[in-house]
Amino acid sequence: MTDEVRLPRKLSEEPEAPKPVRASHQKVIEQVERWANSPGLQPPKPQPPKPQPPEERNA
Numbered sequence: 001m002t003d004e005v006r007l008p009r010k011l012s013e014e015p016e017a018p019k020p021v022r023a024s025h026q027k028v029i030e031q032v033e034r035w036a037n038s039p040g041l042q043p044p045k046p047q048p049p050k051p052q053p054p055e056e057r058n059a
Helices: 023-036
Strands: none
Touching: none
């Protein structure tokens, strides 16, 4: 057995997280909410009932 024990590095000693590989990735991240809220992706809204034309009465 060794007399020295190596402890894990502290978070302050960790290298920073790598930047996104492509600039387009960041663009997608920024636009996801706009895309998700676009009219084409929204559930259909219930249509209000159309007024019925008056029925003709034959007297």
